[in-house]
Each structure stands twice: as structure tokens, then as C-alpha cells.
Amino acid sequence: MKLTARIPVSVALLVLLGTSMGCDRLKSRDQINKGVAAFKNAQYEAAVNNFQTAVKLDPTSDSAKLYLATSYAYQVVPGLTSPENLATAQKALDGFNEVLAKDPNDLTSLKEVASIDRNIGKFDLAKEYELKVIAATPNDPEAYYIVGSIDWNLEHYKNTVPILSADGLQDDGEGNKKMTKSACSKLKDANTDLVNEALKYLAKAIELNPNYDDAMTYLQLTYRSKANVDCPNDVARKADLALADHWVQMAMGARKTNELNKEKKLGGGVTM
Secondary structure (H helix, E strand, C coil): CHHHHHHHHHHHHHHHHHHHHHHHHHHHHHHHHHHHHHHHCCCHHHHHHHHHHHHHHCCCCHHHHHHHHHHHHCCCCCCCCCHHHHHHHHHHHHHHHHHHHHCCCCHHHHHHHHHHHHHCCCHHHHHHHHHHHHHHCCCCHHHHHHHHHHHHHHHHHHHHHHHHHHCCCCCCCCCCCCCCHHHHHHHHHHHHHHHHHHHHHHHHHHHHCCCCHHHHHHHHHHHHHHHHHCCCCHHHHHHHHHHHHHHHHHHHHHHHHHHHHHHHHCCCCCCC
């Protein structure tokens, strides 16, 4: 009798538990909707509060976690290394990494982690995640462009500027013929691999998107960097600069084409 008496009680508890869980999930979705509305109005702190509540109500909601991490990400100020900004960035990274722990190929999280790392100056980590994006979506031109642009920023600001500065020079964008043999050797060692990789990835971005003007701009910059590492070969330097000038013209043409296409989509209106 005791055994049979327990059965309806257990069933009742399960029903109550299921009802409670169902109510919490509904409340969680309501908080998500409110958070999305706040996010669209650039009220990111309010959005964070809504999405935090949504996660508490339904810890299994990956959507709520993604929205929460994205709301933190939008509050990260690029280039600012204050403790507050870095703390906000870490909250965003923690949220996206929690999603990636369940799904290592979640594209939104991979791209957001790469973007945050770029914004706080962790370029090597950013490149690592962009390569994961490429592995997941090998036809994404933006990922190739970002890898190439990261390579250029690393070789230029981390290597070229300080090496030339030690020689009393600023990068003239023309191969720096006045650099010493020592500076030439250092630039070759530090930048050759980065320059070659940047050329490869930027070319791939343009192959996938023939009107990718930003990629073309970085490609011409990279050919100017190649002119540095081709020292002291003056013939190679001039060839690199000719290619750089070529891609300047290509970028200008692609930019005009892109602007015309935007105007056509807007019916001839002005883009802001």
C-alpha cells in the first residue's frame, strides 16, 4: 500500500517540477525579448541585466548566453587597456568560450572572440581564432582579410617601426633605402614570414570577393612592407612598389564600384 501510495505523489511532483521549469523558460524568453529591445536601442547595461536574468531562469539557454556575451562585447572600447575595459572584455570572452566549450565550431562565438582579442591588442590570439573561422567556413573572405591585416599590423608596429627607429628612420613606404645592413637583416628575420602570409591571405580574400577594397588597401601596404624585406635588392624593391601602386588603383576602383552598388540598392539615395 505504501508503494502504490507513492506513485501518484511522485507523478504530481514531476508535473509540478515540469510546470515550474516551463514557467521559468517562458520567463527567460520574455527577458531575452526585453534584452533584445534594449540592445537595439544601444542600452547595453539594461540588456546585460535582462540577459543575466534570462540565463538564471534557464541555464540551458545558449541564446541567452550568446546575447549576454554580445552585450558585453559591444561595451568593449577598442585600444583601451583600462582595468574596467579589460574586465568587460573578459566577461564577453567567458560567455563566448562557454558556448564554444559545447560547440567548438559556433561561428558567432569564434568571430566575436577574435574581434574582442583584436580590440584589446591580443593579435596573436585573434589570428588563432580567425584561422578557426577559416577552417569552419573556408569561403569567408572577411576571415582571410582579417588574418592578412593582423599580419601587417604585427610586422609594421611590432617589428618595422622599432627596428627603423633604432636606425633613426621612419618608415617611408618606399623600401627605406637608407637603412643599415643590420636593420635590413633584422627586418628580414622578423617580417619575412608575416609578409608572405599576409600576401597569401589577402590575395585569397580578393579572390573570394573581387571588389574587396579594404583587402586591396592592406595588400598595397603589405607590398610596401615586402619592399623592406627585399633589401638590399633594388630591383625587387621597385617591383614591390609597382605592385603596391597597382593595388592602390585597384582599391580606388573597387571602392567606387561598391559605392555605386550601395546607391543602386538605396534607389540613388545618399549613404550615411
